[in-house]
Amino acid sequence: MNKKKKSVAVGIVILIGILMSVYGYRQPDLLGQATQVAYEEFENDFKDRYGKDPEGITVTSAVESSNSWIIAFATEDRSPETERVAEYEVTEDLTIQNSSWYVADQIKAYKDLVSAHNKGNKEAYLQSYSHRLSSHSLQKLEKKFNLDRKEEHFLASREVNLINSYDKTAILLSEESHVFNQEVKYNLDSFIILNKENGEWKVLEKLPFKKTGKGNYDSSSNFDNTEEVIEKIEQTYDIAVERYEWAFEQS
Structure with missing residues (x-):
């Protein structure tokens, strides 16, 4: 690769890096991993609160913020369209930062x-x-x-x-x-x-x-x-x- 092509390639890589930084690009599978982390935490919290396993867990929303995802869950005995049981904030390193149990x-x-x-x-x-x-x-x-x-x-x-x-x-x-x-x-x-x-x-x-x-x-x-x-x-x-x-x- 001649110097001109090499410099163009380097420039493209730098540009992609800048765009990824500006628009907060993350690996596609990170959202799935974050959802799984929140899901498991929700299961455990539900058992601690109510002494039983949750049934029919549904992910009602997954909203991306600057450095984390806000993932909300509902169970089958309520309407996922209108009500949520709990919400978890999962950071990029896949740790739970905050949680909120709406009604309780x-x-x-x-x-x-x-x-x-x-x-x-x-x-x-x-x-x-x-x-x-x-x-x-x-x-x-x-x-x-x-x-x-x-x-x-x-x-x-x-x-x-x-x-x-x-x-x-x-x-x-x-x-x-x-x-x-x-x-x-x-x-x-x-x-x-x-x-x-x-x-x-x-x-x-x-x-x-x-x-x-x-x-x-x-x-x-x-x-x-x-x-x-x-x-x-x-x-x-x-x-x-x-x-x-x-x-x-x-x-």
């Missing part, structure tokens, strides 16, 4: 938020918002935290509406109404965690917001306070709801 982590974060709010723990409360609010919004939230807890209560209650987990678990907020059966409709001033068994919703846990006083839960019923609603839920679903002290004084 949201439920935990929401419990932490309510607990911090009811206990007046401003630092923990703001931390629960930190991943979804700008620094400016957090500053405004901090100023209002000790000034108007009632307003913060409503802010908290709007954070999550009804979260489905495998279409079997949900969070129901105070401002929502839900038909547990075809006869009685409850509208609570706190929220409850529900579990769907044999096609019917059952209450797993009830967590408080600020008690705002007597409420009109159902105009067609005799329920006129939280305690009566809780008792009806307990009787209907044969469960015991833990009683609690309200964290706020009556407004």
Whole structure:
């Protein structure tokens, strides 16, 4: 090869290298390897969380970022088109950098938020918002935290509406109404965690917001306070709801 051809060849190699660098080119099989790594991690995490093997795992998305892939999974008992169980970030060296379990982590974060709010723990409360609010919004939230807890209560209650987990678990907020059966409709001033068994919703846990006083839960019923609603839920679903002290004084 003469010098001219050799220099052209070297130039092409350099150009290809530059393009690969600029456009983030990776070996085609790396995505497959990254997916396998995430898949195995998902299997293990699922077993740890739920004590059983996942069935019908589906890769719902695989998004490439600058130095990693974001790979999401679902299982056969939910709709892969609309919901994902978990998401993993796999780096170029095929290690797990981050993971997120949508519903489970949201439920935990929401419990932490309510607990911090009811206990007046401003630092923990703001931390629960930190991943979804700008620094400016957090500053405004901090100023209002000790000034108007009632307003913060409503802010908290709007954070999550009804979260489905495998279409079997949900969070129901105070401002929502839900038909547990075809006869009685409850509208609570706190929220409850529900579990769907044999096609019917059952209450797993009830967590408080600020008690705002007597409420009109159902105009067609005799329920006129939280305690009566809780008792009806307990009787209907044969469960015991833990009683609690309200964290706020009556407004």
